[in-house]
Amino acid sequence: MFRLQLGVSVIFVVFTLTLGKQCVNPEVSATTFTTQDATVLTSIAYVSEFTLKCSNGAEKDRLPLYAEVNGVTLPTARIGPEGNGRYQVSWTEEISSAHTGDVPVHLYDEDGYATLRKLLRNNEDTSSAKPLVTIVVNHPGAYQGPWVNSEFMAVMLAALVWYLAFTAKSKLLA
Known part of the structure; x- marks a missing residue:
């Protein structure tokens, strides 16, 4: 009889602990x-x-x-x-x-x-x-970075300076 009560008690405790609150x-x-x-x-x-x-x-x-x-x-x-x-x-x-x-x-x-x-x-x-x-x-x-890279802007600026210098020189020599 004691074993049965102990078994039921253990099952009850395990069942209670496994229930999530x-x-x-x-x-x-x-x-x-x-x-x-x-x-x-x-x-x-x-x-x-x-x-x-x-x-x-x-x-x-x-x-x-x-x-x-x-x-x-x-x-x-x-x-x-x-x-x-x-x-x-x-x-x-x-x-x-x-x-x-x-x-x-x-x-x-x-x-x-x-x-x-x-x-x-x-x-x-x-x-x-x-x-x-x-x-x-x-x-x-x-x-994700600028729309235009700084290297590209530097090349474009250098090309613009070269173009302006070339056209100014051409006007002076003409």
């Missing part, structure tokens, strides 16, 4: 960064650092979060001391495929992420997987 009424505040100088880089970096607050305090229990950006799932990283609700998500894109404007970052808890993965695996519409919250990362674009 859900965040109720999430509030998020985020700061974002994107690479804005692409003169010597090959990729644009996107970084979003955010603080999550739940009305039930779920963020204090090491709440695992997952992000989805443009159909790609990404892990989030907890930063700082445990239980402060601070997270970070980052990714890179090639300069040629990076678009300017707002990039939505959908954040999911474990249940939402499981639903999202199932929908992606079955090639179904992912709109039924409701994100916990959505963060918007704004990418204003990246500077």
Whole structure:
């Protein structure tokens, strides 16, 4: 009889520990960064650092979060001391495929992420997987250098000076 009670107790404890705590009424505040100088880089970096607050305090229990950006799932990283609700998500894109404007970052808890993965695996519409919250990362674009190189401008200026000098000389000798 004792073994049965012990077995039931162990199963109950394991079941309780494996249940993910859900965040109720999430509030998020985020700061974002994107690479804005692409003169010597090959990729644009996107970084979003955010603080999550739940009305039930779920963020204090090491709440695992997952992000989805443009159909790609990404892990989030907890930063700082445990239980402060601070997270970070980052990714890179090639300069040629990076678009300017707002990039939505959908954040999911474990249940939402499981639903999202199932929908992606079955090639179904992912709109039924409701994100916990959505963060918007704004990418204003990246500077890729001047429209005209300075070497080209120097050659054009030298050609103009030569032309003006040649025509002035021709007028003096004529």
